[in-house]
Amino acid sequence: MPSPPPADLPGAGPDDDPVVTGLRVRHDAGASVREVRRRVAAHLVGRERELDLLLAAVAAGRDVVLEGPPGTSKSTLLRAITAEWGVPLVFVEGNADLTPTRLVGHHDPARVLREDYTPENFVPGPLVQAMRGGGFLYLEEFNRAPEDTLNTLLTAMAERRLAVPHVGTVEARATFRVVASMNPFDAIGTTRLSASISDRLVRLAVGYQDADAERGIVTRRTGIASPRLVADAVALTRATREREDVRQGSSVRGAIDLALVAAQLADMRDVALPDEPSLEPPRGLPEEYTATVLDALLLALSGRIAVDETVESTPEAVLREIWEDHFLLAPAAAGPG
Structure with missing residues (x-):
């Protein structure tokens, strides 16, 4: 130097x-x-x-x-x-x-x-x-x-x-x-x-990076070997930036914390992390895994998003809707794999 x-x-x-x-x-x-x-x-x-x-x-x-x-x-x-x-x-x-x-x-x-x-x-x-x-x-x-x-x-x-x-x-x-x-x-x-x-x-x-770059950042910063967890953490975090009822969404730091907390919770609860390809729709994932991700989502992101003052909602309610869209509604809309 x-x-x-x-x-x-x-x-x-x-x-x-x-x-x-x-x-x-x-x-x-x-x-x-x-x-x-x-x-x-x-x-x-x-x-x-x-x-x-x-x-x-x-x-x-x-x-x-x-x-x-x-x-x-x-x-x-x-x-x-x-x-x-x-x-x-x-x-x-x-x-x-x-x-x-x-x-x-x-x-x-x-x-x-x-x-x-x-x-x-x-x-x-x-x-x-x-x-x-x-x-x-x-x-x-x-x-x-x-x-x-x-x-x-x-x-x-x-x-x-x-x-x-x-x-x-x-x-x-x-x-x-x-x-x-x-x-x-x-x-x-x-x-x-x-x-x-x-x-x-x-x-x-300087804006947010694309999803592929953010997945790379989360993988590098966390060392997590499950591409599914990394992809879910990034997708859930990015969704906070796209909602009309959220004034300020979370940055990739939220995805990093979400992935780290979810991995730790999964280890404590003896929940296996999926090893399926990260870009596949999140179909058929074990309920104990998606529930673990929800808990990590609420912990990691509820303090990072700012809900619009004109709507009657809370960060927790918004995040639960995002979780449902990602794990339940979007896979159903995509149809059978």
Whole structure:
């Protein structure tokens, strides 16, 4: 893994025209960017297009907003890229408590009483940490942060430097990037982004992957050898995203938990997991297996879905209907195998 780059890279400004290699700025480094892409892709299931676009954006010196629902590999992509490039990843969650002081940093009150304000008793916040370390600042749900906090972030993005009282000017190293994320399907408690902030970010929409990719993710993350259980977990989870009475469905994380819990329950109850092909309709499955999947479904997904406020239902009722559709109604509608 390459070591973090020095702070005095030539051509460090975001509007210069170098190519980034391992986040060292050079003009002949396209092959190394491709190598980073190859290594990162080896750890992912799918997401080739999103990986290419995100790599291209940060290598071009751009700040990025990743827009998509939870559980769509946004942070996974970013962690993999920063790990391969050997730069810090500084994480901060956007919420109403993220004031400019929390983002930038503060002076240690006890030391201020003894020493007055000095650069030495300044405790850097995540923004200053990322700027000084040449890292990526990952601001999750950044549209939930207060407007004055976003304005502070805008200054750092636009000027690549930040004036900190009693400390001086903090200069961002060449590899500093801001990568923000937001969920377009949940506007409650969010801040409307100004045009000046949007104009500083390139936008990458990250949606759910297809069923085949999600089955691959669940298999890799769980190690479960039953293709039937993996397929059922993915199908049930994906069904939560397709119902009109569900405002927010579950991500593939729900399918992972569903499969793991179901496998554990099956072992405890001495229930055999089917070994039939995963893409066959779920006909004739033992009742003890489908009942075990139902229990795991309620446990894993009832806290992950948001039922529309206009309907009189509960997460448990919705999930039971999904289970019935999958194991009872759909096989019956498909007819004999």
